[in-house]
Structures are given as C-alpha cells and as structure tokens.
Amino acid sequence: MKKLYILGLAVCGMAACKPNIEPKAPERGDADFSAYLAAGSSHTAGIMDGSYYLDGQMNSYPAMLGEAFNAVGGGNFKQPLVPGNHGWPIGKLILDYVQGPCDSTPRLAPRPFTGALDTTGTASNIYSSEGPFGNMGIPGSKVTDYLIPGYAMANPFAARMFKKAPTARAVDELLLPEHTFFTLWLGMNDVLDYATMGGDTAGPSKFRNKLTEQSNFRTAYDSVLNTLTRNGAKGVVMTIPDVLDMPFFNVIPANGLELNAKDANALNLAYNSTQVHFDVGMNYFVIEDPKQPTGFRQLVAGEKVRMDVPIDSIKCKGWGSKVPMPARYVITSDEVLAINNAIEGYNSSIIKLAASYKVAASDVRFFMRGVTDNGIQFNAADYSVKFVSGGIYSLDGIHFTGRGNALLANSVIGTINEYYGSSLPPIDVNRFSQVRLP
C-alpha cells in the first residue's frame, strides 16, 4: 500500500498527472485601468447597514472593481477607510431580537448597535496623510451638490477626505487623483432623499428632500462628466434603479394591518359613515391625507410604507388603524408617480450624456429590474431583493450587502467588457459579506 503510493507519487511528481488547464490572462481592451476613480454617493462609498464602517467599505463595489482591474494593470485603489466596524457617525444596524412595549414576544428585526463606537478620530481630515483617494463616493451627495463651493462643510464624509474642504466644490476634488478610468453612480440621492422621507418636502429645513429639477440634474451631471473625462479618461456611468423596489419600501406592505373579527368590527363602528372599512384578515393602513374631506383615507394597492415607520406606534398607539398614520411615512400614488418620472428623466439624461462623452453606460435600472422580477443565481446561491433572506440588501433596506455589491460589480464588468473590448473575469460573489443572522 505504502509502496504503491510512493510509486504513484514518483510518477505524479512529473507534470504527467497534473491537470494543466489555465485561464487566459485578462485583456484590458481599449481602456486604461491603471488609475481608477469611483465617483458617486453612499452606495459607492460603501455605506451598509445604515452606516459607514470598515467592512462595508471593504465590500463596496468600487473596492471589488479596483481588485478586478488589478488583473489588467490596475494600480493601488485607495479608499478613505474608517477605523472601526461599529459604524460612523451612528451605530450600524444589526439583526437582533427586539421586544417593543406592545410585543408579547421578541421578534427578529434590525436595531442600531448601541455600544461605544470604535471610530475615534474618524471625523479628522485624512487627505494630507492618506489622500488622494480612488473611492470618492460621498454619502448623501446629490448631483447638484457637486457644484456647491464649500459643500464639505455640510457633509462630514466629504470633510474628512477633501483636500480643500472649506472652499472646494466636490467636482474639483474629483480631479485630485489623476485617474485613467472612472465609474460614476450619481443621482441616487436626488430621488432617494424624497422617497425615503415619504415625499415630505414642506418646511424650510426640508428643501433637500425635494426631487432635483430635471434641468438642474442634467447641467450638474454634464459638469461632473465633463470633469471626469477631461484628461482623456474613459469610464462607465451607471443609471438609477427603481428605488421603490428596494426593501425599504416593501418590507411593510400597504395592506399590512392584520385584524381579527372583534377589532375589525370595533374599527368599522368607529369609522362609521366614512370610506374607511376593515375586514377580517389583511387591511390597508389608514393614513393622513389633507386632500380628503375627512383628512384621512386608507392606502391603495401600489402605495408604499417606509420601513422605518415606528412599529411601536403602530402596535401601541394604533397608527394606521385607530389613528391615521402620518403622511411622511407613506409614499402615496402621486409620490410614486413623481419618483418614477424623476428616475425616467434622470436616466434619460445619463444615457444621453454618456453617449455624447463617449463613455459606457451600465444600465443598473435594467439589471435590478431583472433581479427584482426573477432573482439571480451565483454558484448555487440564490439571491433576491427580499429583505434579509434575499441576500442582496443590507439591513437598511437601501444599500447592498457585499454580495449585492458583487452582483452589481459583475453587471458593470459586463458593460465594461462589452464597451471597451476588455476581458475582465467576473467577481466571485459568494466570498463577500452577507447579513449575519443571530
């Protein structure tokens, strides 16, 4: 037995019994990937689970693209890394058992990390010590923000990595790392700020929640793209997905009010002689609506409830049943229409500008529609847009997990390969982060 083995090893020591297939070296095609710049907002920066933390940054789609580009001459891709993994400036969301005052048993839900944050010194500017950065994703930034001088003074994420934080425009800071290739995924906040606030734009402090005017969007996007292509750099722009397909707007269904016969009867008596009516089983929530003579109405199919509506208020105070739910927690049909029209317009500008600047356009909207409708499979793991179990979205219901980012990165790589004739290999999605279950 042992002798046989030794005999075999002796024979196998030679190349004779080693499989000799090797993949070909990837080719860069018409693009130069030696210096990569990622411009964008929170999705680009690596926000995950509602916060900014090291593992989220390491699992950002630009970090993955940076690694993929290494195979075709890409250089060191630098990110403005934060020190800790608890989140900055607020604790990240973790999945845990929580029990509200009106819960009979604990339920599984995201809750913010409540311990001391491990992010000392994160707010300090790190440009001089570590910059310039390849990942210039600025959480919270709209396209129009890129033209505002001193924007960083209002955005702590920008403030820590800009060279001239007090005065510079974000668009100028984009030129600091001398890049040869870029990705641009901007415009998400131009619609998300409105959508995640349930269309609540009233009051002077809420001006940022308005949908960006189409003409302002186009002008600002043109300016950013003009800057990014100035030195002959090539790149890819990414369209804006249908944000209302994100779990943030779908975890709580519009008809998520479950009633038994007794409660349904009691509520019907109370809402007597209005249009509000309840049945046993699932019912549409009651919301504030100033347009109605009564000041309230029930939701209709297609309307959305924000994931961050206080569940305790629904359970203890009867929000959506005894008391109309505040309008800001709801995306009404009118708002849904406004959001979808805005995305349509923004994407139309993005595609046209990409064509005029001769850069590739990766249609994230189309890609995410496919994922939403059919799910997506990678090496025997099934992914969907379902909250937590789907594997694509992190606990905030808006930003991706590492695996969601990797699926997106593969879609972008597909676009790059097609447009620039490169042959970058796909990213191994399953080695990146996913939601940790307690």
Next chain:
Amino acid sequence: MKKHFLLIGSLLFSSMVFGAGYQLNLQGMRQLAMGGTGVAVPWDASTIFYNPAGLTSIRNVQVYGSMNALMPRTRYVSAPTGTDIQDAAAKTYTPFNVYIGGPLAYKSPVSIGLGVYTPFGTGISWDDNWTGRYMVQSISLQTVFFQPTVSYQLTDEISVGAGFVYAIGNFDYTKALPLTNANGQEANAELTGKGHGVGYNLGIHIKANENVQFGINYRSQVNMKVKRGYARFSNIPSSVSSSFINTAFESSLPMPQVLSIGMGWQINENLKLQVDANYTGWAAYDTLSFDFENNTDKLDDIHSARRYRNTVTLRAGVHYTFRNDRWAGMLGTAYDPSPVREGFLGPDLPDAKRWLATGGLSFKISERLSAIGVVEYVFSEVRTGLSTENGFKGKYHTKVINPGLAITYDFN
C-alpha cells in the same frame, strides 16, 4: 403585522449530488493492464467478477488479492480569463479485490468461489471555502460487493456461471449553506449514510477453437438503499435553527447494470489479443432523491434530476508471455464515454469522456505464487460544463494515475 416584518425565505437544498460515472473498472490487475478487457479470457480467480463462467478454467484453488492507489487530480477554472484556479485536494483512494475459487474436486465440472470487490465508488474534496461550496465541499462514495459464485462446465467448449451479489456501501457528503451566523461563520450540512442492496452476476464462456474464445457477462443493477441516513447541520444561526434540525433520511442510488461481450485471440505462442465492449445502464440514474424524516419550511425533500445516459465502452489489450514463462507483459487502451449530459455537469464529480492507457508486468515468483504490477493512466477531455440547476459553470480537467498490485497463490 409581525408576520410580515421579517420573512426569511426558502433556502432549499437545491441539489444533493452524487458523482457522475462512479464506476471503477479495477477488478483484476492483469485485465486492467490490458485496458480493462477480461470477459473472454479467464486468467485467474478475478474472473469471478469479469465472467463467472470462466471459473471452470481455473485448475487449482486460487487466492487472489489486489489493491490500487487511485490518484485523481482535478482542476476547476471558473472563467475563461482571470486567475481563479481551484484544485481539488490530492487524495488517494484504495479500492481492493479479494477472490478465492477453484474446482470442487480434482477435474470436477463444478467450480465455486467468492469475490469481494469494490466496483463503484467516487470521491472528491474541494477547499471548504471554495467558490462551489454551496454545491459540494467534499463527497465520497464507497461500495463493497460480496459475490458467492458457482460455475459449471457444460461441454469442453461451453461453461456457464452465476453469482449472487450482496452489496454494502457508505457515503459522506458535505456542503456549505449560504447562511452566516452572528460570529461570521457559514452554516454547513453533512449527509452520511450506509446502504445495501442485492444483485447477480451471470456469464457464459465459449472456447470456439484452440485460439479463439468468447465471453458474455451480465451484471445486474444493484439498488443501494439507504434506509436511515443522517443529515447534520452546523453553524446554523439560532434564529433559523428550528428550520435546520438534524434529521434522518431515506435515499437510494443505483449501481447500474453492465452487459459485456469480449473476444480473446491467441495470435501466436506468446501473444494474445483481447477486445471487450461494455454497455452500462446509466439511464437508471435519472433522479437523485432524499426523503427527509423531518421536513421544515426550509428543508424540503430533494428530487434532483441527473438524467444519465447509457454508455458503451470499448477496450482492447495485448498480453505477451516471455519465453521462460515466468514473465509476461501487458498493454491496453480503452475509450470510456461520459454518462453525464450537457447541463448536468457539477463539481461533485466532473465527469468527461476519457481515454485509458494501461500497462503491466506479471512475474511468477514460485510455482504457486505470482505478482502482477500495473499502472493505469487516464486522460480525460477538458470539459466546459454547466450545472443548470445551480447556475454553476466552469471548465474541468481530470487526470488519473493509478498503480496497482496483485498477488495470486495457487493451492495444489
């Protein structure tokens, strides 16, 4: 309300897979050295496997023992470009055979014997964290067949033989599940089981003339039934632990029927040529099913399509006896197509059509004692495959080196 807040969706075991062509054709070393031919020529007691009718040609009671050191080396390449190469662990498998048989009495037309051999088996083990871990981390299947045999010489030219087969087997299969617990560990499933089954082995041996002989052999399908296998889960997050409870299961796996015909031709005093054809009834492996005792919302019974196709293997070999009669040399080759259809190729056993090159030497140590040494080398096609069920694709290549050794001892 609560119900809708957090639904964790179905995490099916999308596939539980055994290997592809899990047949081992290593039941006699002299036959292996001749490309696996051996239906027509009863060389030694290993004819109990190749053709039970041949046992009447063994003049003395003979004990035969052999073992191989099967060393498959498999590589997986995920994409046509890049750097992602995954090599399966370099493992050595040791299938063995033991035979004892001979005439009931001196010049009796009846011979009896017993064979204990390992006709089916497979194994591969990938890195625990490799990209295909949700399909398979490691798998092994072993079988041992016990075959009491009787053969009868009808005429000087024709013998018949029959054996009853009792088979035992075991398997072990591990894969990762796409669930990460609070400590960042990935969940894992292991399925283990023992199975058994029965079958038979029939043969006819014909000496057409001095120089030409024929053999026909039929080995029945053996269904290995696993009555009580066991599925164990580890690193399951406690919030979903009620969906992944260790459970017993039932399953079965067919060891396919094989019909072989062969011819042996004594070309001259020293040189013999053998050709064989084997028809293997792989189509029996249509669906792999696991029936779990405790199903949960995430653990359904599994019915995974395999859709194997029947194959015909062609073999040829030569045997050269040196003048002093103590030494003999063998060479052989075979073409062995794959039963795995396009769309069903997975990393659990990345099968491909293969060509065999074999050679060996036998040496008569004494009047009674002989030794046979053999080396088999398997070239297989580089196969680009897709497992449709899992969306897993890539390019596979396997090479096998397989030395073996047999000892025979004759009682007078």
